[in-house]
Amino acid sequence: MKPICLVIGAGAGIGGNTAHRFASEGYHLALCRRSNQEGLNNMVKSIKDKGGSASGHILNAVKDDCIEDVINTLESDIGAIEVIIFNLGAQIGDVSLKDLSYKQFELGWRMATFALFRTASTVFPLMEKRGKGTLIVTSSTASVRGNPKQHSHASAMGGRRMLCQSLNAEYAPKGIHIAHIIVDGAVDAPDTLGRMLGPKNFQKLKESKGMEHDGLMLPAKIADTYYHIAQQHRSVWTHELDMRSFSDSPWWNDNNNSYI
Ligand SMILES: NC(=O)c1ccc[n+]([C@@H]2O[C@H](COP(=O)([O-])OP(=O)(O)OC[C@H]3O[C@@H](n4cnc5c(N)ncnc54)[C@H](OP(=O)(O)O)[C@@H]3O)[C@@H](O)[C@H]2O)c1
Structure with a gap:
């Protein structure tokens, strides 16, 4: 039976590329995303066309029970979840405090932090029994830096980071590798930045910063790092890692992109 890699947030960027990378290494890929059934079907098909194994699940991670149901169904019907790529973003856009409703604020927290807590609460007892498992959590600059109009996103991502540290403190000694x-x-x-900017601005960004400039991070290259982390020997586990293009200033200098 193939080990399962569950990707929560499997769009065409980091989630999908990581899925392809793990599938090529022999994992069964369980792919979850919120809305795009056709995109999901295409991703499952392209993994299968390359000889891999995959299944797709539409779910909205902010709704009750859906994450728990997918994890329990995979464990009972397919096999053990060895790796989880928790890849949900929590960006609700730039909203100044006076325009930010309680509901919008809470939505960021539901995606960034509460959904991660629910995932860990459901799967860690199973991983603990097996004495192994890996949780890789994609995060963003907002997990370490607040910005104007980022009240929801930055507080939610900061919470995600602290949750990862707390999970690590309790579960790393039990054999579960957590990486933020x-x-x-x-x-x-x-599917994320492209949707937020709109096709025209995304294309402009690609032409000015991406392509041969290598200033946009390539999700397939991020996927290589994720695979490496999942294979690390437990004597050298990475808990936190940051990455950026060679041409970007790191968050602690003058990089002022609030949308990341
Ligand atoms: N893109 C960037 O520039 C950037 C920069 C810094 C950090 N990040 C981080 O990277 C991660 C996302 O990776 P990515 O941008 O490459 O995106 P991606 O892997 O292409 O797609 C992520 C997918 O998550 C799904 N999703 C969002 N909310 C969901 C929900 N409530 N329930 C279920 N699925 C949901 C979306 O599905 P649907 O499309 O079906 O709605 C989306 O396609 C996030 O953690 C984000 O904070 C991204």
Whole structure:
């Protein structure tokens, strides 16, 4: 039976590329995303066309029970979840405090932090029994830096980072590897950044910063790092890692991109 790699947030960027990378290494890929059934079907098909194994699940991670149901169904019907790529973003856009409703604020927290807590609460007892498992959490600059109009996103991502540290403190000694990845730059991700900017501006960004400039982070290259982390020997586990393009300033200098 193939080990399962569950990707929560499997769009065409980091989630999908990581899925392809793990599938090529022999994992069964369980792919979850919120809305795009056709995109999901295409991803499952392209993994299968390359000889891999995959299944797709539409779910909205902010709704009750859906994450728990997918994890329990995979464990009972397919096999053990060895790796989880928790890849949900929590960006609700730039909203100043006076315009930010309680509901919008809470939505960021539901995606960034509460959904991660629910995932860990459901799967860690199973991993603990097996004495192994890996949780790789994609995060962003907002997990380490607040910005104007980022009240929801930054507080939610900061909470995500602290949750990862707390999970690590309790579960690393039990054999579960938790890694928090600070993606400190714009990713060539059509389903998230592309959607947020709109096709025209995304194309402009690609032409000015991406392509031969290598200033947009390539999700396939991020996927290589994720695979490496999942294979690390437990004597050298990475808990936190940051990455950015060579041409971007890191978050602690003058990189002022609030959308990451
Ligand atoms: N893109 C960037 O520039 C950038 C920069 C810094 C950090 N990040 C981080 O990277 C991660 C995302 O990776 P990515 O940008 O490359 O995107 P991606 O892997 O292409 O797609 C992520 C997918 O998550 C799904 N999703 C969002 N909310 C969901 C929900 N409530 N329930 C279920 N699925 C949901 C979306 O599905 P649907 O499309 O079906 O709605 C989306 O396609 C996030 O953690 C984000 O904070 C991204």
